[in-house]
Amino acid sequence: CALAAVTASLRRPRYNGKYLHGKIKSMLGETRLSDALTDVVIPTFDVKLLQPIIFSTYDAKSMPLKNARLADVCIGTSAAPTYLPAHHFHTHDGNGKEREYNLIDGGVAANNPTMVAMTQITKKMMGKDREELYPVEPSDCGKFLVLSVGTGSTSDQGLYTAKQCSQWGIISWLRNKGMAPIIDIFMAASSDLVDIHAAVLFQSLHSDANYLRIQDNSLHGPAATVDAATPENMAELLRIGERMLAQRVSRVNVETGRYEEVKGAGNNADALAGFARQLSDERRTRLGSRRGGAGRLKSSR
Numbered sequence: 001c002a003l004a005a006v007t008a009s010l011r012r013p014r015y016n017g018k019y020l021h022g023k024i025k026s027m028l029g030e031t032r033l034s035d036a037l038t039d040v041v042i043p044t045f046d047v048k049l050l051q052p053i054i055f056s057t058y059d060a061k062s063m064p065l066k067n068a069r070l071a072d073v074c075i076g077t078s079a080a081p082t083y084l085p086a087h088h089f090h091t092h093d094g095n096g097k098e099r100e101y102n103l104i105d106g107g108v109a110a111n112n113p114t115m116v117a118m119t120q121i122t123k124k125m126m127g128k129d130r131e132e133l134y135p136v137e138p139s140d141c142g143k144f145l146v147l148s149v150g151t152g153s154t155s156d157q158g159l160y161t162a163k164q165c166s167q168w169g170i171i172s173w174l175r176n177k178g179m180a181p182i183i184d185i186f187m188a189a190s191s192d193l194v195d196i197h198a199a200v201l202f203q204s205l206h207s208d209a210n211y212l213r214i215q216d217n218s219l220h221g222p223a224a225t226v227d228a229a230t231p232e233n234m235a236e237l238l239r240i241g242e243r244m245l246a247q248r249v250s251r252v253n254v255e256t257g258r259y260e261e262v263k264g265a266g267n268n269a270d271a272l273a274g275f276a277r278q279l280s281d282e283r284r285t286r287l288g289s290r291r292g293g294a295g296r297l298k299s300s301r
Helices: 002-011 018-028 057-062 070-077 114-126 170-174 181-204 231-246 268-291
Strands: 041-046 051-056 087-092 098-104 146-149 211-214 250-252 259-261
Touching: 018 070, 041 070, 041 114, 051 057, 051 114, 057 114, 070 087, 070 098, 114 146, 114 181, 146 181, 170 181, 181 211, 181 250, 211 250, 211 268, 231 268
Parallel strands: 146 211
Antiparallel strands: 041 051, 041 098, 087 098, 250 259
8 A cells, every 4th residue: 555655765765776776787787897889987885884886987997996886886886875775895906905885876865967077187187098089177167068968957946945945844754745845856956066066167268169068957757756667758768868968058157057049059969979079070180190100189179
């Protein structure tokens, strides 16, 4: 009955995770972070250490104890509190050392991982692989092309009010009308602060067009929940994605938190095509320079 379901959700995660874990393991097998075909950055949070753990291809290649199986990392970063159980595993370096991980959803630490990704690129620029990224220097983040794709929010709907929240106790903060208010609020705050930080950073470097944030803040109904996997809702999410491509390029207003259209910037599909052209031109220039033995590159941007 409904009461039994509510009681159970207060005592343990809503899902046991067995199907999800099995699916992830069957798809990724023994593949490790260092085996990734491109650089990846995956944030998680370690509940035992009470600190974020950032997994990346870059670190995995130089730090064996962070070269975890991709399956373990994906299970860990998907373990949203109240929805799925935390994930525990060990890594070994081949010399007798091991490291323990006790992970939950990376969104707890970095619900919007834009700055995490930028930090990893900066680390790479300061490391032994800096020649690969020359002539961009660690301080040249204004030359980055950053695409930040949100998973949608309900901020335009005004879900909660102070009048409502003032009457809530522990249970209502954790579960209210099928939502988890306290988690929604923490996640939204984390995500929006990063968006504001990144937008202001690129504006200060006169590189506004190099930061593209695509987000839908008008989700409602099943589309606004994190676990509605019905065929109808999956189809609706696809429709929302198509609609987002057609939307005009927008940028957050740091005072209101609302997205405002960028005049003359076209729609998101246009902006994505522009990013693709720039990246293709940059790669073509770099490959041509290497083949011609021209030594160090001059920036093509």
